[in-house]
Amino acid sequence: MGFTKVYNSAGEALDGLLFDGMTIAAGGFGLCGIPELLIDALVASKVKNLTIASNNCGVDGFGLGKLLDTKQIKKMISSYVGENAEFMRQYLSGELELEFNPQGTLAERMRAGGAGIPGFYTATGVGTVIADGKETKIFNGREYVLETGLVMDLSIVKAWKADPSGNLVFRKTARNFNPPAATCGKVCVVEVEEIVPLGSLDPDHIHLPGIYVHRIIQGEHEKRIEQRTTRKREA
Amino acid sequence: MGFTKVYNSAGEALDGLLFDGMTIAAGGFGLCGIPELLIDALVASKVKNLTIASNNCGVDGFGLGKLLDTKQIKKMISSYVGENAEFMRQYLSGELELEFNPQGTLAERMRAGGAGIPGFYTATGVGTVIADGKETKIFNGREYVLETGLVMDLSIVKAWKADPSGNLVFRKTARNFNPPAATCGKVCVVEVEEIVPLGSLDPDHIHLPGIYVHRIIQGEHEKRIEQRTTRKREA
């Protein structure tokens, strides 16, 4: 059994996979379910001119925002800038390319790329700038725009648990973009909170089968909360 | 709480949904995970000229094969005839229309129909009769054929467990076509082995969220085995 998917650190897990100008799909929504350790390893690697497909770009100074600070990102493919000041600043100043994708189109483009579907039609964005320059087609009297599948050089993903064969389980809304992002990379590296023994995951409860996963690391996650909202207990 | 998804019988669950010439998506692979009770109710209803999208058409005298015996099916959309003698006989004699779809294309057409995707490109079937008369397009130097999303009047589906909100859990390989079939019907009726109380399914373990499910029944299933293969215990 020479073959193993389990690596000791994020740096090791990315060894040999990085090159300047590469494309990366990243899981996560806001700061929820983001591959914190792999992002730190990308910062440490100093790989540059990255094109990253991710719904958001973290926040100022955390998550993918760290790679904005170090100017390692050439282009983002995202649906939301939101309150990320440095993201907006780099985009408005022209330092950063930004390809806006509607959130569902981005998720479907990742899934399609992983599923061998090079193009699909959606009504999302028809009649808006999103459809500019794209082919459209009428189905049953309605206009749809052709969107393409995304195939990226690398996927970086955060899951809750993995077994050594790479079967993944996610937790609550931290699942989000992670499974589709995992499928669209030529190589998929996953960080988890816990690697559990083979056979300890119920085969009916696996969210993403190990075939999509090439390398796994276990580590500690900060899991920062972006908007802490609570209610008071009734007296 | 006037609104409920739970019905008392397959006949009740199909009440008001059936009409001659309608289209139906059915879950199941071979005889595994097929909606036995809803098929029986379709036989009893005498609804006719059905177009059914299902990977197989049961076997002689069981599963969807029952609807072949009663000549209620006008057209099948399937990937496999296999050893179903009556299916092959009706097709070769011209009594039954048969639209062959590659298995993966059929599954994806169901998923696409349910996901608001009216068309997608696949390399499957390029250069074969499957691509005859269909649009093709080159992406990155390779030819792909345009396949359409399937939207059917009704989905009939078999799951293992449901909660009253329609959240579904499947068991082992009985999952198969059931989730994509469930999503592509304008109305989806599901039969399960057990309806469990709300809150008893782990929200991370739900295979198909209740939003796709309109009516649910619980009942007894024969679950016939098509090919019983075993090995001997070592002495």
Added chain:
Amino acid sequence: MGWDRNQMAARAAQELQDGWYVNLGIGIPTLVVNYIPEGVNVTLQSENGMLGMGPFPYEGEEDPDLINAGKQTITELPQTAYFDSAQSFAMIRGGKIAMAILGAMEVSESGDLANWMIPGKLVKGMGGAMDLVAGVGRVVVVMDHTNKAGESKVLKACTLPLTGRSVVNRIITNMGVLDVVEGGLKLVELADGVTEAELRAATEATLVN
């Protein structure tokens, strides 16, 4: 004069029907959940991957793995199901959600909606809004009738980049309720203390009978 944010949310809540699956946008739409009528059981979808969104957690019970599309910590309910973003937008695009209630920067008389950017000034991003307006059964917009400068946000044509073309069914503002119909907007209801003349004066869009 007219409705405040909570009254607008309460009015929007009257749009909901028993058994519906609904997506609520960020801002005023979030408040709708506080006014769902008795006996009306709706399930809230959060497009980051959840059906059956519950209220904010009690202090100390926040879970970083459980947030809504506005990145706020929330809780689950007995009927909750989680799924990934591709599945989430499959159900949105596939028309499985009965209604979306969204905020807006501008709405036009033909139902065009703009709510994701102000060129050169504010780049928010469309998030899931373009998918929602293209996919859900019915789109209700909740917003102030005019901007801070007193200019109408209910226009003949939007001036900002669109989120969707001909997608809005009903507009609920602080001044009343308008439906998008053939030829323009139709007044459905006036807010408390607002006259038809006042609403007409604050509306750039064509009003039809």
Added chain:
Amino acid sequence: MGWDRNQMAARAAQELQDGWYVNLGIGIPTLVVNYIPEGVNVTLQSENGMLGMGPFPYEGEEDPDLINAGKQTITELPQTAYFDSAQSFAMIRGGKIAMAILGAMEVSESGDLANWMIPGKLVKGMGGAMDLVAGVGRVVVVMDHTNKAGESKVLKACTLPLTGRSVVNRIITNMGVLDVVEGGLKLVELADGVTEAELRAATEATLVN
């Protein structure tokens, strides 16, 4: 003369590499699992929705909810994962499976494959074969070199409806192993007791050096 079914399967098993995900077709390919070399860990995909297919169950332990693509009762392994048909073919179409080993009625020198129907006579259906040959990394065909009438099944061009065009990489028959290369087929290996002259005589396709 040449290899029997089990020897063909054993030869096909030599194609497997450690860590690979593989799909085995119905018939002789099913036997490949009995000959996987020591130290080579492969995971079998069954296109009806399973990775990590185990052996047949012990008598009395058959589970109607657990079958393979040939509808045979099987078992699960510690690494098994189940999924639906859309996900199953997403991974097939998406190139995640390293190799498929399939049976065939005919193969051509340009790698065309026919294995799903004989017009007017036998309608089997393509099942998942068209998706497999279009999607997986490498396609190996295992079949008899000739039909019952002694006619070559290794042809210049297929006569039956195709499963895929230019999709086969390697052909393993009872007479030997052939690779699809530029200009025709290249002899890789002769089966035990088969001469090159015998193989050439039984092959309609062009053989190149």
